Amino acid sequence: MQSEIKPAHIPVPDSAVKSRLAGLFREIWKYRLSYLFMAPFAVSFFLFILVPVMAAVGLSFTYFNTIETPRFSGWDNYQFMLSQDVLLLKHALPNTLTFALLVGPGGYIASFLLAWLIAQIPDRVRIWFVLAFYAPSLAGAVVMNIIWQPMLSGDRIGYLNSFLLKMGWIDEPQLWVLDPKYLMMSMVLVTMWSSMGVGFLAMLAGILNVDRQLYEAARIDGIKSRLQEIWYITIPYMKPQMLFASVMAIVGAFKAGDIGEQLSGLKPTPEYAGHTIHNHISDFGLIRYEMGYAAALSVVLLLMIYGFNRLSWRLFGSKGDE
């Protein structure tokens, strides 16, 4: 029996594979122009992003102190990370998650609402409002810190403290950026303030892009309130921009790190209250010169960001766009 089946079966997959390969090549040849269009990006992407990322992934399996040649160490870095790195497990990981889960969705929703509101005002003045709300992103992180320092300053003169004291809501000034209890809250607040970045610009462009005839048509079909308009027309129509903004929001929230150190002016932040994975990475990579371990941390962070993106795509059910 067996000897009968064998000779019958072998030639079939062989020719199938061959014809499929030939088909693939024919397909690739048919789309040669597409590849040509992508070629300039592909080359520079390969050289300056893919190769360095791959090298970093490779380094994560080594001990590398940036001076000696890397020494292969297998899964050691990852093992250390999961079993002995107390700072990571006790502070950096929970801090990053708290921060990202508040700032990610919060910033995303705020950008959408503001973009929508700005789209409703007349064309001629719109640009000044866009400028105003984009200003924190435009001016950069350093300036942001200087604006918030007087607000959150820990003595009586700090605007927030003096306001709360006057209202009688607190009895003594609070150390908003130095007290581990409040640092995370301040970080979230300040980041939300500056979260109108690229996602905001993209969503604004997306909202303005919606064909106005659609709204008129919908009005005839019985859509009454503005809320219904947003839900049934604006959001479905600008799905690509919504997806872009959500990815950027998640990536931004997880990659953030400098804000805690800038606000408190301390490195590391008081009792590691604002210590995020990104701080942890630059701590190991740029201060302790343990590049191998820093690379391993980056890989884990990448996996986390990717996981949360998958989760959000599943939540919004936009599988087709992936």
Add this chain to the structure above:
Amino acid sequence: MNVTNSLKRLRVRRSFKLFRMDRTQITLMILLTAGGVFMILPLVYIFNHALKPYSELFLFPPRIFVQEPTLSNFTEFFVVLRDSTIPITRFLFNSLIVTGIGTFMVIIVSSLCAYPLAKHRFPGHKIAFSIIILSLMFVPEAMQIPRYVVVARLGIMDTYWGHILPHIAAPVSVFLMKQFMDQVPTELLEAGKLDGAREWTVFYRIVMPICMPAVATSAILTFQSIWNDASTSVLFMQNDAMKTFPYFLSTITNNLANQVARQGAAAAAALIMFLPTLIVFLVFQRKVISTMAHSGIK
């Protein structure tokens, strides 16, 4: 009745002739203005800070508004310039060349890449897009050393290419443009092809004009990131004459982090550094808004 009513409404509208607004728009404007004033503080600060005399530069807690404006910071800035061995115009020239060519190339390369990703179903398009998205999630710190090796091997240290090429692959721009190109109706492209347009013409004449908002937005982003980036100067340039303006700026303040000297010059330089970003933002954002108001995808 109806006619008189609408006439009346028309007259009410006329009274707000300047912007032609209705009542909800006015309420909205007031609310947004209140929020906007708070948000625009960083810009106000940059301008005020450059005009502060030394007595105000170091106030704690820092003040946003200047009490006694002075131009002495700018004079000090020019003194610093006079003392530097390489003329400031050289740094500015480098920065302009690098940012100008860099932004232009990023736009071209990204849009060329985004078009097939959005509109062609070639083998591997899903994987290619996923890899681009994944790459934007990686933290740059761990990539620094491998990237240095790549730049050194390519032999582009101490050349303008060393500034420009590392910026050319911009996953965010590709992602943004691809998302906008997804919205271009495929029938439109098919129609163009039926009329005898070739792939390049379809891309250049149909897709690009519709995606102008995405192009302008990524131009703003790219300009901002290249203009402010001092890292290529630090990492890839040994020759001081090849370094850029942000690097020069950091040398004014870096060595004297907690000192008083030169802080005035630094404040003035920060304003000079910021102005091009502001102008580019206004020009391109205006483009986003105006293309929207008049065309849109039909």
